[in-house]
Amino acid sequence: MDFILQVIDFSLHIDKHLTTQVALHGTLIYGLIALIIFSEVGLVVAPFLPGDSMLFAIGALCATGAMDLHIVLTLFPVAAIAGDNFNRLMGVWFGHKAFSGKDGLIFNQKNLRKAHTFYEKHGPKAVTLCRFIPFFRTYIPFVAGMAEMKWRTFFPWSILGGTGWVFGCILAGYFFGNIPFIKKHFELVVLFIVIISLIPIVIEYFKNRSKNHLIKADASVD
Numbered sequence: 001m002d003f004i005l006q007v008i009d010f011s012l013h014i015d016k017h018l019t020t021q022v023a024l025h026g027t028l029i030y031g032l033i034a035l036i037i038f039s040e041v042g043l044v045v046a047p048f049l050p051g052d053s054m055l056f057a058i059g060a061l062c063a064t065g066a067m068d069l070h071i072v073l074t075l076f077p078v079a080a081i082a083g084d085n086f087n088r089l090m091g092v093w094f095g096h097k098a099f100s101g102k103d104g105l106i107f108n109q110k111n112l113r114k115a116h117t118f119y120e121k122h123g124p125k126a127v128t129l130c131r132f133i134p135f136f137r138t139y140i141p142f143v144a145g146m147a148e149m150k151w152r153t154f155f156p157w158s159i160l161g162g163t164g165w166v167f168g169c170i171l172a173g174y175f176f177g178n179i180p181f182i183k184k185h186f187e188l189v190v191l192f193i194v195i196i197s198l199i200p201i202v203i204e205y206f207k208n209r210s211k212n213h214l215i216k217a218d219a220s221v222d
Contacts, residue, residue, distance in 0.1 A: 059173020
């Protein structure tokens with residue numbers, strides 16, 4: 001419980017924590033942040049790591065000269081893309097092992113078939129768009145590998161998603177992060193970023209719900 005509270009506090013006040021870490025570690029901070037980005041998107045066990053809010057705060061620091069924008073926009077997309085592809089590889093190697101035992105609530109053959117169907121229909125879109133959704137960006141590459149999405153299909157969309165995510169969040173922080181109101185109420189900005197990130201999930205949920213109702217209505221008419 002204490003760990004969860006620490007993660008929440010770090011995420012809500014990440015601008016202050018990053019300022020302190022930059023002062024303490026200097027250029028080493030670039031490597032540390034690259035590792036965090038790689039881990040968040042590359043390790044299935046690390047979806048709790050900060051993503052959008054951290055990049056936004058980094059953009060604000062770049063605007064003040066505390067961090068180098070050119071290094072940030074070169075190194076961090078590479079870390080995001082590398083983590084994405086490592087996660088997919090883990091899905092290729094170990095994904096099916098997770099489904100080889102007794103069916104569970106999540107790891108069962110029904111979900112495996114759904115994953116295959118989903119990626120046959122929406123794979124590229126999911127790889128790119130889910131990059132902007134917390135938690136989803138951690139699990140989507142693993143499931144893509146498990147669903148046997150080909151690397152030649154996955155990789156270009158991974159580049160698009162990883163680069164777009166880093167550039168979008170960094171540049172938003174660069175241009176807007178030092179506005180007095182935003183600096184004073186950064187925790188509200190973090191919550192707003194999370195809410196915006198979840199909007200695609202809500203839209204997709206209601207679209208599917210509406211579609212299912214139509215299917216049931218047609219079936220009842222027949």
